[in-house]
Amino acid sequence: NAGVTQTPKFQVLKTGQSMTLQCAQDMNHNSMYWYRQDPGMGLRLIYYSASEGTTDKGEVPNGYNVSRLNKREFSLRLESAAPSQTSVYFCASRTEGWTDPYEQYFGPGTRLTVT
Amino acid sequence: SQQGEEDPQALSIQEGENATMNCSYKTSINNLQWYRQNSGRGLVHLILIRSNEREKHSGRLRVTLDTSKKSSSLLITASRAADTASYFCATDGSSYKLIFGSGTRLLVRP
Numbered sequence: 001n002a003g004v005t006q007t008p009k010f011q012v013l014k015t016g017q018s019m020t021l022q023c024a025q026d027m028n029h030n031s032m033y034w035y036r037q038d039p040g041m042g043l044r045l046i047y048y049s050a051s052e053g054t055t056d057k058g059e060v061p062n063g064y065n066v067s068r069l070n071k072r073e074f075s076l077r078l079e080s081a082a083p084s085q086t087s088v089y090f091c092a093s094r095t096e097g098w099t100d101p102y103e104q105y106f107g108p109g110t111r112l113t114v115t
Numbered sequence: 116s117q118q119g120e121e122d123p124q125a126l127s128i129q130e131g132e133n134a135t136m137n138c139s140y141k142t143s144i145n146n147l148q149w150y151r152q153n154s155g156r157g158l159v160h161l162i163l164i165r166s167n168e169r170e171k172h173s174g175r176l177r178v179t180l181d182t183s184k185k186s187s188s189l190l191i192t193a194s195r196a197a198d199t200a201s202y203f204c205a206t207d208g209s210s211y212k213l214i215f216g217s218g219t220r221l222l223v224r225p
């Protein structure tokens with residue numbers, strides 16, 4: 001049971017380049033999330049997917065797109081990277097139960113630098 | 116904008132001492148959660164307290180919640196060097212989104 005996995009672990013891009021961050025979970029969770037974490041700060045929600053086939057914007061969606069490929073996989077795409085997108089990106093999924101309190105399980109993160 | 120704000124931003128204590136960190140938030144919540152993040156790693160869920168609970172314990176962790184003051188505290192008793200990490204509170208802004216605070220960096224000196 002690997003939990004939440006992310007690839008790649010590290011990436012350096014030049015301004016204007018594009019890339020896709022991959023995330024997969026093997027816990028059969030419906031909801032998945034993408035966050036970014038800047039130095040000395042908490043996590044800010046970029047996009048989330050409450051179920052397969054649905055995606056919604058979070059707090060900081062500009063410059064990103066997402067795809068919920070299937071129940072397991074949720075990818076984050078940067079179409080034209082900018083230095084302001086230099087950050088650590090975390091994917092997460094949550095336990096089931098819409099009316100019960102839940103916890104989120106996090107992947108190990110992708111450290112992205114845009115030069 | 117972030118819902119939760121932790122205080123202090125950084126805390127340094129000796130092994131064996133207790134560590135207390137606080138979280139304040141702005142709007143009504145269904146529950147409040149605390150997460151730990153070791154350097155360079157993802158967040159790990161520690162404990163959840165519902166809005167109708169005032170105190171909860173889990174091992175060496177004690178969480179309190181005061182909804183009238185919109186604040187929570189996390190107490191780690193008998194701290195260990197392995198407790199060195201950043202600690203974040205998170206509140207549920209809606210039924211399936213969490214909003215994280217900026218965190219408290221805890222250093223436990225051996």
